[in-house]
Amino acid sequence: DTGVSQDPRHKITKRGQNVTFRCDPISEHNRLYWYRQTLGQGPEFLTYFQNEAQLEKSRLLSDRFSAERPKGSFSTLEIQRTEQGDSAMYLCASSLWGAPEAFFGQGTRLTVV
Amino acid sequence: TQLLEQSPQFLSIQEGENLTVYCNSSSVFSSLQWYRQEPGEGPVLLVTVVTGGEVKKLKRLTFQFGDARKDSSLHITAAQPGDTGLYLCAGAGNAGKSTFGDGTTLTVKP
Numbered sequence: 001d002t003g004v005s006q007d008p009r010h011k012i013t014k015r016g017q018n019v020t021f022r023c024d025p026i027s028e029h030n031r032l033y034w035y036r037q038t039l040g041q042g043p044e045f046l047t048y049f050q051n052e053a054q055l056e057k058s059r060l061l062s063d064r065f066s067a068e069r070p071k072g073s074f075s076t077l078e079i080q081r082t083e084q085g086d087s088a089m090y091l092c093a094s095s096l097w098g099a100p101e102a103f104f105g106q107g108t109r110l111t112v113v
Numbered sequence: 114t115q116l117l118e119q120s121p122q123f124l125s126i127q128e129g130e131n132l133t134v135y136c137n138s139s140s141v142f143s144s145l146q147w148y149r150q151e152p153g154e155g156p157v158l159l160v161t162v163v164t165g166g167e168v169k170k171l172k173r174l175t176f177q178f179g180d181a182r183k184d185s186s187l188h189i190t191a192a193q194p195g196d197t198g199l200y201l202c203a204g205a206g207n208a209g210k211s212t213f214g215d216g217t218t219l220t221v222k223p
Contacts, residue, residue: 004155033210042117042201042213043156056210091155100144100163100205104155 002103006092012111013082020078021108025094032075033102034067034093036060043091050097064109082112116140117204119214127222129191134217137184142212143205143207145185147176150199150216210216 005024013019025032030051047057051072054080061067064082069075079086089109093102105110117138126132133143136145144163148156160169162178162185170178173196175188189196203211 008153035213040215042203042215043211045210045212048210093155097179101146101158101161104148104210107153107155109153 004092004094004103006090006105006108008108009106009112010109012113015084015112016081018078018080019082019110020076021090021092021110023075023077023092023094023105025074025092026103027073028096029094029103030072030097031095031102032069033093033095034075034077035093037089037091037107038087046077079110082110084112086110087112117202117212117214119200119202119217121217122215123153123220125222126192127218128193130190130221131188132188132219133186133188134200135184135186136214136217138204140181140204141182143151143182145178145182146203147185147187148201148203150201156201158159189219192219193222194221197221 004077028070032047037043045058046061047067049069052069064080067077089107091104091107093104095102120135146161147159149157160176165180165182167178173190177186197220199216201213201216203213205211
């Protein structure tokens with residue numbers, strides 16, 4: 001296992017379409033995080049899971065966003081009815097419970113046209 | 114809301130120069146991480162500091178955590194073009210999620 005893997009790396013979609021991103025964490029990590037990053041800003045927290053339980057969601061996560069981690073391994077982030085303001089880099093990170101640091105994937109760059 | 118402010122926002126220097134970037138907050142963090150990010154890629158972890166006053170060295174990079182665990186600095190000695198990138202600090206709270214600053218964009222010219 002070489003690290004956190006995200007797929008796809010890039011996604012261009014038309015406004016109003018639904019998109020889904022996948023994240024495969026480091027295999028022994030039980031915590032998984034989703035962040036969003038726009039140009040010129042640091043990553044902003046969206047949500048996190050401990051095993052399969054979604055423990056916290058940011059108010060940034062509108063009802064068009066949903067995340068799952070069905071078996072406590074990989075996670076998906078779905079955005080419904082995409083808007084131009086959703087254009088951003090979506091980052092996934094994972095960590096061990098109790099460890100202070102998280103390790104990031106390479107991100108999925110979403111462009112809504 | 115915990116906020117982290119990083120300064121300077123942009124820094125452009127010549128190869129061989131030294132530099133320091135700062136990460137400040139009014140909140141106390143249980144730990145603080147520094148990451149480096151290149152365009153189009155995810156952040157790569159450089160270091161974690163946990164104890165107030167802690168100093169960690171990673172080759173030419175020196176990281177310091179403030180005594181009150183509210184601030185941190187990153188000092189680079191003899192900067193090289195390969196050091197170019199976005200340097201992000203992140204404060205970890207008790208829930209494990211991190212609060213990020215907006216980063217310092219460093220450009221090292223050969």
